[in-house]
Amino acid sequence: MSDHTHVRPWRHIERRKSRQIRVGSVLVGGDAPISVQSMTNTPTTDAAATIDQIRQLEEAGADIVRVSCPDVESTQAFRTIAREAKVPLVADIHFHYKRGIEAAEAGAACLRINPGNIGSADRVRDVIQAAKDNGCSMRIGVNAGSLEKELLEKYGEPCPDAMVESALNHARILQDHDFHEFKISVKASDPFLTVAAYQQLAEAIDCPLHLGVTEAGPLRTGTIKSAIGMGNMLWSGIGDTIRVSLAADPVEEIKVGFDILKSLGLRHRGVNIIACPSCARQGFNVIETVTLLEEKLAHISTPMSLSVIGCVVNGPGEALYTDIGFTGGGKGAGMIYLNGKIAHKQANDGMIDHIVDLVEQKAAELDAARAAELEAAE
Template sequence: MSIRPYRDIFRRQSRQIMVGNVPVGGDAPITVQTMTNTLTHDISGTIAQIRRAEEAGVDLVRVSCPDKESTAALKTIVREANVPIIADIHFHYKRALEAADAGAACLRINPGNIGSADRVKDVVRAAKDNGCAIRIGVNAGSLERDLLEKYGEPCPDAMVESALDHIRILEDNDFFNTKISCKASDVFLAVAAYQGLAEACDYPLHLGITEAGGLRDGTVKSSVGLGMLLWSGIGDTIRVSLSAQPEEEVKVGFSILKSLGLRHRGVRIVSCPSCARQGFQVIKTVEILEERLSHISTPLSLSIIGCVVNGPGEARETDIGLTGGGNGKHMVYLSGVTDHHIADDQMVDHIVDLVEQKAAAIEAEIEAEKARSNAAE
């Protein structure tokens, strides 16, 4: 039996579009996005949520625009945000026109839901005039009535047909700056729909398991569904839909990409579940370190292992390692090599200092490489 290299992920070849200044699809990094849950016309509250998502590393933020007050606020929100803003539009085509004029980088619509062919043309014209992308958002919970009558229930074929119908509407209007989602709360339905859509077109795909649930169950459900698709090479941008704060969605999104080696941001902590052999309180230590190192965006790895059974092996594979020892003294590894001991009462502060120093060194080397490259040009 032939088995492909187990770490290789061969991404589906999609066309690339631009959402503001962020490339999506093609060979661009898989982007992470979230959605605000404030009332959009609460400008200060919405911007505060966007700021927290930006601190977590978000690439794109979606904002719901159900009424005139929301699109009126959008202009200020777009100006204040440091990332492209996507306007979420459902049935009111005028909200799409207003959002495009307000500076939205992308409109999330279903062309078939916003009315007559003339209205679709108006939205497409507004998108073109303002440099907007469009995301077609198919959802198993809101499929068109004729498709439900045809197939009897939401199913992968119905969802793919819906997506292709909406794509055709935009293509008939000479619009191709499009990405597509095909979401469902059922993991198997969503995965099958995305697999079918990936074969049927070359547009970039926005992945999501919709209404996934709360922070714990929703994280697991999204990780299973998105993980299957990403591992098979499907997906150009993702949103983890949680009943939680937007920045939590961003953190989980990056963790999913990090676990698959698709994108690296921040500290990847390898830690043991702990047992009676542990030389220090592993669970509490990791909890504190995750919080205190959350500001680090530089990709690097840290192993926190409670004893010497697996500690040395894990430490060899990480930038910085800590292995529990006896008498309150623990071994610190740097670049996989034993370096020095540290006492219990100094351990956390010491590890934070080491990680910050390592991150600074990596960033300095990156800047130096850029300078050398610019000088060579």
């Protein structure tokens, strides 16, 4: 958010009140920031490749990363992976209770599991005890595509009632064993079904909710579907941690996740670029410029705003509310704005590098000011 603007009442989202749990070093729920997650797609048994992908996700800003542990070889590799990761790892466990115990002992911060799929009451108890002994939380992950047979027979098809009943049944198993460090997801590939299930679940239980539209699709269409589904829920205050499920590089999931939160004013990371779609009035190639700026500013994690507008119709107005702005004019030059005020004229030639320099300088100033505030508070 720009440092010279203020939060307007009509932009305020009141988040649902949920109890707070801990996923390693990350707090989830309560008043904690909404965390952004992704999942590795490398073979977990290839520890080096998985660690490398986790590094990429960490650099993109991931708060939590999930790693699949389908077999004993994977949980063996997980110990090495967890030791190298800087962010908490969630071990994805589906059916075999021993994998849950092994992952908890190997350093998992959270187990993604459905208690009802583990088997006997003794096995459930053993996994819960392993989680307690090793400081693990759990995520109950309900998916419309894998609902219990009895619920499908009862309701006839995947529906919000069936998904919520499944989630609450699983939650009850954990609660009966005095385990309360859990979050729940009720995902479907249909955004309408997803939203309806989460809305119903949000009223039925106070645990943190992990949001996602599962199997959303490829980068463009999956992003749109996720933004519609999760944006709807986040706008109404539902959601404590999110994962955008894309058939794309997992790093893109982190980028899209932060963009969704940024667009709703729920969390800010990196440069928020405001740009016009361009038209015949443009004084420079807006699309090419914005594409290059997005690439060159990807390393900036400091929250700030940048407007890049092709002409003077809306440019000056947009620049009033951004940290840095460039408005195209005529004769191969435009105006640079800093903190909403005209700073100087800038030729189109060299404009991109100049804007990058300004952004980097601004980031350094904001980081230094934030560090001074933290030092003074201590």
